[in-house]
Amino acid sequence: MTRLEMPAEAAMSPEQLAVCAETVAGRRGKVPAPMIAWLRHPELARRGQKLGELLRYETTLEPHLTELAILVCGRHWTSHHEWTAHKAMGLKAGLDPDVIAAIAARSVPELSDDRQRAVYDVSSTLLSTGRVPDPIYARGTTVLGEQGMVELVGVLGYYCLVSLTLNTFELGLPGSIAPELQDPEFKGASEA
Template sequence: MARLPYLEKSDLRPEDQDLLTREITLHKVLVNSPGAARAFGTLGQYIRHGATLDPRLREMAILQIGWLARSAYEWSHHVKIGYDFGVTDADIEAIKAESRGEASTLEPLARLVLKAAREIHAGPGIANETFAALRAALDGAGIVDLTVTASFYCAVVRVLASLEVDVEESYMPYLRKHPFPA
């Protein structure tokens, strides 16, 4: 159970009710601070709808962060979302393999994006060698969008863990299909 209440639209001022257009538990807990929820949502919307990074690669970077953080919420949500953007079950299995340091059948750019996401997650940021390889593969906007995406989702998984946000039942099949190791 979350550490703060899940609020409903009726709990909010009329001008803040749009913050619960998607009534997921993360949003329902974030609206305990409407200003923070709005700022959080603005960056999230840019990443989803405005970033130049290929959407499949974006989702794979987010999944990499969710896997490393063992964030059931983030992982389950982005397995579902990833499917909408071309992520396959084979891609998901490759993320797990790459996380263990094993080779995968992913194309070189996808492996590079996952490596950058792992380095961002581990901190303090992308290593020089990885950055040089990204410069050869992506333009400046793509590199910034990848960096912002992975960094933002590092923050997201920490928010989820700190507030103990529950995974909605409708996302549990994705967690059962692709569980974390015991």
């Protein structure tokens, strides 16, 4: 059960209505789930969705690499809604289903190329330790370039915000429960 619902259009402020209209008119074509919470602060919703639009559609990272990073992030936070949405997008972008299954199982996936390995290694290491050791950083910048590394860190930071928003407010639940992400040691507030 979600903790926050999308405000009814009649109950929205002019600022909330404007942000929703801008978002629907943009590349996404719809209001993304985290905006349900962010609309409580319309400028946060505006800036957050704009940043997400930039990081999803306007980087040097190919779509399958962006989706790989998002899946690593979604798995790190066990964000069911994020996982469900981006698993489908990752498959559409050409990610191997076995790679996705390995990430879901918290296993190191077999990756087909250096760019995928760099994205996975930087993402998983940064999320698990909060740092990127010199060898992984050097390989990442060699393969992705400095701009690609900055974009990758931006994607991870943004999707941490998204995952934490979705998890805190239980957005997209129960419809987006991803059985492959079940963590037996954690029971959400709605499951307790």
